[in-house]
Amino acid sequence: MTNQRSAAPARLALKGDLLDFTAAPQWARVDDPAVRLRPDHWLLIEHGRIVGAQADDPGDGWAREDHAGRLILPGFVDTHVHSPQLDVIASYGAELLDWLETYTFPAEGRYADPEVARVGAGRFLDALLAHGTTSAVVYPTVHKVSADALFDAAAERGMRLITGKVLMDRHAPDGLRDDVVQAERDCLDLIARHHGRERLAYAVTVRFAPTSTPEQLAMAGALCRADASLYMQTHVAENRGEVEWVAKLFPDARSYLDVYDRVGLLHPRAVLAHGIWLDDTDRRVLARTGAHLAHCPSSNLFLGSGLFDWPGALAAGVRVSAASDVGGGTSLSTQRTLADGYKVQSLNGQRMTAWSGLHAATLGAAQALGLERELGHFGAATLADVCVWDWAVGPVAEGRMALTRDAHERAFAWMTLSDERNLVASYVAGALRYRRP
Template sequence: MSFTNQEKFASADEAPRRWALRGDLLDFTAAPRWGDTESPAVRFDRDHWLLIEDGRIVGRQAQAPDDSWVRKDHAGQLVLPGFIDTHVHCPQLEVIASYGTELLDWLQRYTFPAERAFADPARSHAGAAVFLDALLASGTTAAVVFPTVHKVSAEALFTAAAARGMRLITGKVLMDRHAPDGLRDDVAQAERDCVDLIDRFHGQGRNAYAVTVRFAPTSTPEQLAMAGALCRADASLFMQTHVAENRAEVAWVAQLFPDARSYLDVYERVGLVHERAVLAHGIWLDAVDKSLLARRGAQVAHCPSSNLFLGSGLFDWPGAQEAGFPVSLASDVGGGTTLSLPRNMGDAYKVQALRGERLTAWVALHAATRGAAEALHLGGEMGSLSPGCMADLCVWDWAHGPVAEARDAVARELHERVFAWMTLADERNLAACYVAGRQQV
């Protein structure tokens, strides 16, 4: 890597106003079709320059820009939009790789004790900083994040994300039953906390608020109704929750909500299934559920690493495409075993292979970039290397280590090379990470 004009990016605050990055530019102009290894939706410009001004992409070209542009040379490296993780838990870094349980027991044994500590403001702020820096170190520049039930945990995430220029969607967790002491709220106080957080943070810079229902069993019908009322009052709000992750969980929901047709219907009845809804997992959905998601424009955040680790099941990605609802990619740490979305793409391939399907690198990459951005209605801001988008981007070594280098050396065409990268890459391949044009890694 080399610099010109004697200007280096010594810190994130010293990015020049106009600069250009050289590398192998890869993004998407549309959604690739399932199974296509050659796709017109793929835009690949080998050894091109990406032009960035005031934190936004303003162009891409083959020739080097003139000397009025500060130039940063990543020739021979892969340049992608920054990844968008659509479902991840900030307080669960400390319980990643915890042994031996399925979902419901895992929550009681590992997750809830870790989350209780975030009642302490100092712990929330320290945890948010470590978490967001870990995302950036994995090439993730935007995320939809679960904090804890504590208001301060959401405040800490919003504050830390703003300091880094990241797009962050979060909101305090709603949980007023079936949770231990120190992790329950009540409907009235939770509503006041949400309204205050919305007033202070939603739409401020790149922060956005998500009405955050932990999952149906941990909210009373009254709290679910309150959450739905918040969404109806402001259509710009997001909503995040879990749905149909585990068979025992689905059975529990059926016991708790006997009048609902399905787990998803619990949310639908109170107005939580809408175009800004992000529902994690969605493994055990039936045809009626899938049709509802498509009609409402809601997305499923597919969490392959977590699904494999907890033994939750195999997500039907082709069925989602056939039904017509969007699928984005997520790490779901700490149920997931890595924040690295390339490693989650590799796990997603394995999930589909177990179902007798083959996931292309194009579908996987699209779900972590442009596809996720469009599902969040933020396609004009992030997810691609198109003019007008924020310069959220990452530079990757095509191969790291002797095994990957040997594989990369014999790749015959673009999909083969990118698929090998997707399968073998992790955070060690990351050469640089930029958020709104400022270098963070």
Template sequence: MTALPPAADRLALRGDLLDFTGTPAWGRVDDPAVRFRPDHWLLVEGSRVVGVSATDPGDGWQREDHQGRLILPGFIDTHVHSPQLDVIASYGTELLDWLNTYTFPAEQRYADPLVAQAGAERFLDALLAHGTTAAVVYPTVHKVSADALFDAAARRGMRLITGKVLMDRHAPDGLRDDVSEAERDCRALIERHHGRDRLAYAVTVRFAPTSTPEQLAMAGRLCREDASLYMQTHVAENRSEVDWVARLFPDARSYLDVYDRVGLLHPRSVLAHGIWLDDQDHAVLARTGAQIAHCPSSNLFLGSGLFDWPRAQAAGVRLSVASDVGGGTSLSTQRTLADGYKVQALNGQRLTAWCGLHAATLGASQALGLSEEIGHFGMDTLADVCIWDWAHGTVADHRLSLARELHEKVFAWITLSDERNLVASYVAGRARYRRSP
């Protein structure tokens, strides 16, 4: 990675601008929600987008000419685990074995402040090098791991949503807290970080089996006391997990109901996976405004199941897409979306490039209540922007040359591209990653 220059007061980026003005319809490839402005200039003053120009804005701007390249809003990863970079691409388990064999041993190391700090720095730099400029992140149960992530994100100017993981049972020594200790840590972290710079706190329940009913009630109480807090957890990822939850919570109607009855479902709730939910669960999600973070790469890699995107969308459930590294196998949003296409194909459906990209940009920002800040190129949004090569390598170059219309071109880009296509990542108007020449 090359040394990065200081931020410009007035920056103009030339390229093919692509974003969304609404929600694309399922299966439609010529959708009016798509806003494509080829060979335009994106104008940034300080940290914010101030306009788009079809012509060169002139000498009053620091101009970067990326003609023939794709310019997108920075991707928003709504479910990813910082410490699991240590175990990405580990062999041979499904969800519950994955946690015990790989994840929990890796997370125990993050009690060490030096490990937590190095892990946070490595993780956030990796996000930026994959075109992700905002994220909803799991650290570990250790307060120091959340502090490290918040502080590292603040230094980079990133929009980051995270919070100390809550686990007071069914976890090994060194990864369990208790209700009173966890509440003290949460309140201290909220006081220090929530609302500072571009940081927000998420009440972070690992998943229902690793929290006692008392801890879940405490988490719900935190959410009710402050509606600006986020909540993140997992739900209905794997059939064995669903069966376990049913045994642990026999009074609950469903896995999702465990969270609903303690007040953990609200418009700032992010629930990863949601594969094994029924129609009543979908109605609850629609009523409460909670979103599902769909993690196709992880679902395929761990053999968890096939998420039914159009069924959930038809029920009014808000959706985003997420890498779920390290259950997922890459921080690349393009690879995640390519796997999303395969999941829907196995369900007899076809995910368009527009539905996929929307769920990683404008759709994700809307689901998080952040569409006035990120996810598109509207006036006065923060300039979280990424510049991409349309093609990288002989095969992609040839495929691009044969593309007949925009959707075909963008779908091929999603399918054939990855972080090697990334030229630069801007966070609030400042270059935070540039590809080495």
């Protein structure tokens, strides 16, 4: 792969099949008016922002790239992913809690070393760009230096990144625990230095309820209440064993989700990964608070966690985005994640369209994060986070694509059969950040 660091040209035009969304598609509807597909159009970008799209050639005043016959999408938004866990992706034979002890915690312990954190952050973000993901909500480690490294690496690449040092003051190995006073001090320093700098935002990052004492959870909630512009990220109701553990640790809470709600961690900028084992009351709480669920189907299947009820969440008014959850997930490829999402819904007796999946990784994710004015679609004035893809690579995909009969069949075949090998180029705010050799 080739990672680029070129500046954005003043005026750039990309030609291809432009696909984005103007609203949320209806579940299971394949002929949805929310889909905006404009074949053989030029996407016009000035000074890093989208200014329009048209069928006619824009002329010699533009740096033009003709990708006719290729797909052009907004850059994907991964709403839940762990940067240090690239080191343990595809690890064998464990459910969630065993997997953390056996693989994850040892890998994260290495990020106390500033050089490991720096190199790991750059490798991780370049890997995202090489998979067509231009924005992400990311877990580093409990070490302040790991968050600093991620923020600095994202700023260097111009990426929209939401992250924050992990809070974890119990039920974790030596070297991976903080304490309430020092953790608060670290958070405040990171917020002061990075939150709102360029395209960076801070997330109060609770690992999950079992690894934070009630005092630390209360501190995290106080940070959120003090500054409504902060994000919050955590895990909830991923695995039945985890849910049972939370019930024992917090016997006064009505549910796992209630542990977070009662300390003020649920709000419109809260991102909760998984949410498989929630009940109707929990879903009403999510809808009321505006917190959203990051659905991680590849991880849920790989760790045997369970099957997420996506249409049930939507029916309750809960927003849902798509996330890789690497390293529990097995690929940074959003297409592979969405293909697994289709399988999860099939096991639930539902059918997820390509439109629902792609929306959850672009406009839907941007809206859930409150970033729809910046990214996730091709509307005027959004930053040009854009990726160019081959519709098909290899004889199987090429043969299938040649036989597709309509737009949804074509998009679904692409979502199911493509991966990072289809990626031609990734642009961040109009600047080329990755080009396939």
